[in-house]
Amino acid sequence: MRKLLITISIIGGSLLLGACRKDFVKINTDPNTATSLNPQYLLSTVLVNSAYTYQDDAYMDKPGEAGRYFTKVRNEADDLFGWSSVTWDGYYNTLSLNYQLYNFAKTQHQGQYMAVSEILRAFNFSRITDLYGDCPYSEALQLKENANVHPRYDAQQDIYTDLLKRLTAANDSLANATLDVDKTYDIMYGGNLLKWRKFANALHLRLLMRISSKDKTAFTQMQDMLNDASRFPLFTTFEEEACIPYLGKTKSDSWPGGNLVNSVTETQKYKPSKELVDALLSLNDPRLPVWIAPVEQATGYTVDGNKYVGVPNAIPAPYDYNGGEAHISELAPLFFSNADPLLKASLMTYAEQCFILAEAAQQGGVTVKGETAQTLYEKGIRGSMGAYKIDGAAQDSYLKQPGVAYDGTLKQLIQQKWIAGFMKGFEGWFDNRRTGLPAFTLGPLSALRTIPARYLYPTLETSLNADNYNKAVATQGADKTTTLMWYLKK
Structure with a gap:
């Protein structure tokens, strides 16, 4: 193939x-070149x-930082929003x-x-x-x-x-x-x-x-x-x-650490963002250990003593944050083994569809037979978790938590859609510029005052x-x- x-x-x-x-x-x-092909x-x-390419851009390019999923800790121009022109070839x-x-x-x-x-x-x-x-x-x-x-x-x-x-x-x-x-x-x-x-x-x-x-x-x-x-x-x-x-089956030819990028060291430039990790921690989100690896060392940190630590965007010396890389989380092993059936490149998810309909229903724009904005919102969360094999009991507990239990606000709905959009294209960024939500922190060194x-x-x-x-x-x-x-x- x-x-x-x-x-x-x-x-x-x-x-x-x-x-x-x-x-x-x-x-x-x-004239010797084939002129037809099935x-x-x-x-x-x-x-x-x-x-x-949709998946690569979501991780290793500007949408990952604009959507506040990642912080670039080396050559940080993208993270600081000092964006130059981008080829569309x-x-x-x-x-x-x-x-x-x-x-x-x-x-x-x-x-x-x-x-x-x-x-x-x-x-x-x-x-x-x-x-x-x-x-x-x-x-x-x-x-x-x-x-x-x-x-x-x-x-x-x-x-x-x-x-x-x-x-x-x-x-x-x-x-x-x-x-x-x-x-x-x-x-x-x-x-x-x-x-x-x-x-x-x-x-x-x-x-x-x-x-x-x-x-x-x-x-x-x-x-x-x-x-x-x-x-x-x-x-x-x-x-x-x-x-x-x-297509890869080993770490050497797997995404993102293998043949779709320059080298494994290239991936070390990208760390999970503080906004993402803190949101997952605050909600006791069962997707956290599936997506994010714990820090290597539990002692010697300078700012954050959590087991999972994200890096703030647009800060001085982000590679030294919290005492250095040993105290900063990486992506979980899932993303370095193509043999894992959970790792796929997505064009569009069921969860996204559910959140779209939930938002439209919440605004009174549509009615969905047999559904409400709340049921669609909950299906969006369950759809995301189900795709990562989070069991039903954990889903039930999550949905009952304060901050997750449906409250009818766009703020909550878009936050959950943003979380579900991790490593799923550009939608986190695009929803933020459309709605202003989630209300991302720009960072002290940001070249812009807006995303x-x-x-x-x-x-x-x-x-x-x-x-x-x-x-x-x-x-x-x-x-x-x-x-x-x-x-x-x-």
């Missing part, structure tokens, strides 16, 4: 958009590229591969792969626009056909409108599909089209919640979906959520696609991390 993925990546790499690179105009002109061969690669490369998947499926009249490709398209394009705001969309991925090396930036509102339409169409297409997806190459769902539909609809809810404060029809669209559950099936258990396993709102556009865009870049900046606002994108503007 790994050899196959590498081979496909080489094929797909020649199709890299890179948003707007003149060097790619001449791609695929070799779509199932690309599916595995698109899935791996989508899920692994990897994201567009995945979309380019997915574009070929779609086109191969269309040529061969395989609608089931076209629909799956559309779902993955929505996931990856939503990630780009959620990170940057306006971005190349309608003119992206078409370099081979149109030789357009200067794709325009579409408005985020228009991108979202189109993504939501495509998710609806993909769900409907799979409902009527007469052909199967090859279970060998579908490493997420083993060819189960109903589960793909559930992922599409859960993702649909995520995007609607994202824009709910800006688009007054968002809750109405949610309600329309909920009113037709047979047409729009959703996750019913954590066992259906969108995730894939890691960043976005990534800076790639540096090369200012020269290789300057006209379209300038138009986007003129419309959206200055290319700064504090500039609000469309759905965050009041």
